[in-house]
Amino acid sequence: MNDFWVFGYGSLMWRPGFAHLEAQKARVYGYRRALCIYSHVHRGTPTRPGLVLGLDRGGSCVGMAFRVAGEAREEVIAYLRERELVTNVYRERYLPVILAGGATVDAVAYVVDRTHPQYAGALHADQAAAFISGAVGQAGPNEDYVFNTVEHLRALGIRDHWLEEVAARLKREPERGPVPVPV
Numbered sequence: 684m685n686d687f688w689v690f691g692y693g694s695l696m697w698r699p700g701f702a703h704l705e706a707q708k709a710r711v712y713g714y715r716r717a718l719c720i721y722s723h724v725h726r727g728t729p730t731r732p733g734l735v736l737g738l739d740r741g742g743s744c745v746g747m748a749f750r751v752a753g754e755a756r757e758e759v760i761a762y763l764r765e766r767e768l769v770t771n772v773y774r775e776r777y778l779p780v781i782l783a784g785g786a787t788v789d790a791v792a793y794v795v796d797r798t799h800p801q802y803a804g805a806l807h808a809d810q811a812a813a814f815i816s817g818a819v820g821q822a823g824p825n826e827d828y829v830f831n832t833v834e835h836l837r838a839l840g841i842r843d844h845w846l847e848e849v850a851a852r853l854k855r856e857p858e859r860g861p862v863p864v865p866v
Contacts, residue, residue, distance in 0.1 A: 711746070719736075721803050724821055772801045
């Protein structure tokens, strides 16, 4: 079996959880990193949802691509499906990604399902900050998720101006109180 690639744009970049042969910065076109998924468990509740990252249509996204040995395909895909497809808010896709060296490879990626009830849509930075501020789930405060993501992206040398703007708004503004439950 041939080696294959996995594209990560969120926590998968710094905590892949599977053995890989190499990791490189990579860019995917036609998709962007966005806080576009309502979190009802890990970073919020059904009555006070938070937001987590999804790979949504539009723009481009710099992330990490991991080359995985072909003989580990079944094991790694099973792990990724268990990790990413818990509520089926993501769809497993093979996308062309451009590696740091310029080569293009097809990589497994998890793209948000825009028809899923947890899809929040495209939000402005202030709207995202309003949902995140004060939301807490089983994994802790939603603000921590955003700050941790921005910190890890910076450590990898990856800038995400929109996400950085959301983080800046969270640092400037106190908790805004209850946010209406999305319909």
